[in-house]
Amino acid sequence: MIASRIPDIQGRTRLPEWLLLLGSCLTVIAIVSIVTFLLIREHANARQEATRSATTIAQLIDADVLRTVELYDLTLLGLIAASQRDDLKQMSPQVRHLVLFDRSTTARFKGDILLLDKHGEVLADSSLIQPKPGNFADRDYFLAHLSSRDSGMFISRPFKARCDCEDHDQWRISFSRRITSPTGEFLGVAVASMRLAYFDELFNSLNIGNDSTLNIINNDGLLLAQKPYLLSDSIGKSFANRPNVERILREGSGSFSSVSSIDQQNRLYTFSRVGNLPLTVIVALSGREVFATWQRTALVVSGATGVLCIGLLWLAWLLSRELRLRHNAERELAQLAATDALTGTANRRMLDQVLRHEWFRAQRSGKPLSVLMIDADHFKAFNDRHGHACGDEALRAVAKVISSHVRRPADLVARYGGEEFSVILAETDSAGAQQIAEHIRAGVERLPSVAGADSPITVSIGISTWTTASDMSLERLLFAADKALYQAKEGGRNRVVAD
Structure with missing residues (x-):
């Protein structure tokens, strides 16, 4: 109950930790996005450069064939x-x-x-x-x-x-x-x-790489020349039914990437008509050669980016872990600072903070607020007769009984001082407070005698309740609860009195 109160009062949240992780993830996403964009652009540039080169080769062939x-x-x-x-x-x-x-x-x-x-x-x-x-x-x-x-x-x-x-x-x-x-x-x-040896001589004067090919076909899709020959008997053979050739004959000129139906290689096809002749020049560059440099660059850049992003996320995780450990330590310190070491209940400082918080909340909401003042009967004589160790054990037992009957997160059990305890009951009227107080009194009365003690311990309880109909301050509310406790003691102890 005390721990649940601490983040609200101390303002301790894990927001910085989550912001760190979120910022790191967004940074990684931004880095990956930028690198991906650059690699895509470089890929497009490599393709564009290869297309320009192939277009130049096709134009040289066109000009020579036309002459x-x-x-x-x-x-x-x-x-x-x-x-x-x-x-x-x-x-x-x-x-x-x-x-x-x-x-x-x-x-x-x-x-x-x-x-x-x-x-x-x-x-x-x-x-x-x-x-x-x-x-x-x-x-x-x-x-x-x-x-x-x-x-x-x-x-x-x-x-x-x-x-x-x-x-x-x-x-x-x-x-x-x-x-x-x-x-x-x-x-x-x-x-x-x-x-057709003319085309062989013309093609041999042009360098297009090892896995690329030069081709000339007519309007019927018949192969007139090729370098190098992918099939030994390809000259004069019709390729009009091949998807790539169909597209080339249909479009006349242009460029596209596709997989060759002959050797299953990915190729960049650049093609153009030879003037007004029924001939088409096809420059089929190997995709491996066109993008070889880009692939090496992409591999290095991707690897470096991956290492950078993993390192960034790892550092963010380490920092978030340190923040979490720090938050936990601060939370534990705050809890220790707000807890009574003997009974485990809230201490006087915590009581003052929560009481003031609930008071202002009750003022805003208009709902009742009750305060219980609980005092162990004849505790000084009990302590003198049985010793401080036995007295401390008795106080712990009383605190345990009180806490067992005050379970709502908004309520608070605190050690007010010495053998006196205080309970804050938010949104609880006088009748509800009396019922809880009676349960506490009866629970303490049923406690077995503490080891070494010759009689059980009892408590007296005073209750004070603020409502919108009452005209009292916070100090007056506490004074009324203390006054009711005094009346309970004067009335014979081991009883509940409401102001």
Whole structure:
């Protein structure tokens, strides 16, 4: 009962301890949040930097491919223009061959350059003055020009040459244009093939790391070139049904991160169309290489942050423990300072504080306040006859009985002085106070004789109650209780008297 009173009166709470822990947790959360934000930003910067680098590489490839394709297109346009000259048939085969293919020498990695008639038969071959017989009516480019009046350039699917030449097993693609009469009639096809080794040389001049790849696909999702090759037979193979390729063909240009369906690696894909050609360049950077530096930095920073946060929380816990120990020690000291050492009840100082507190509370609430003054009967003679040790034991026994009948947290049992005790009963009227006092008197009377004593001990009790109807001060309330106690003693002791 005394301990429960101490925090209210002394103002001792554990608020600083909780504030320390809360502040430490909020600091840790702030540190983790800031570090996480910085790491996320650095991750985004690493991605952005890799995207810029990949975009630059894609632009270099685009520019080179556009120049090369332009050379092939000029070769085709020159071939078509020369084939439509009226005086061509009167020229010798050598001169005719020179006129037809005078622009073809500038094309890089060129293969066969052919002039086909409307049936797909070879009319002229850049490699031979007298062309070998051959029919290419089944080629995709011939069928495309045959069925369409579009005179634009067509890029074929990858294929291997039919000849027995040294590089017949090398992959090629062809660039072709439709030859049309002035009336729009289909006259044939001019076609120039290019060895895909051109892309190998172009890719080899670019450094993209060990696990990254460069790719060129057409609008049908066919792979034309790749560095390095992830599959041995991937050239000419369609990847149009792969999710990443579907997205690339759909969007045309851009950048995104995804997992490769071939080697299951996380990659950063940057892609763009090659001008207005049906070709797309794909730079697929390895996620491990792109974020390798960031991952090392993130590991070091996260580890250091973790150690810092754990250390901060540990120090906060140590400080909170010290505060708790200090609070407990202060609480124990406060309790000792408010407790009577002999009986364990509140002392006079505590009594004065609580009584004043309850008095003002009763004044505010208007509820009654009762005070009991209890005195051990004939205690001086008892003490002289049986000794101080026996007297002390008797006082402890009386204090125990009183405390057992005063159980509410708001009430207080205190040693007033010597053999006298005082009880504060908050929100208790005179009738209630008399009932409690009677229980205390009877409880003390039933106490067995203290060892060495020849008679039991009894108590006299005086009661004083303040109500809103009464006109008395705090001092008057105490005086009335003391007066009632005096009357109880004058009336024969071992009794209860209410003022």
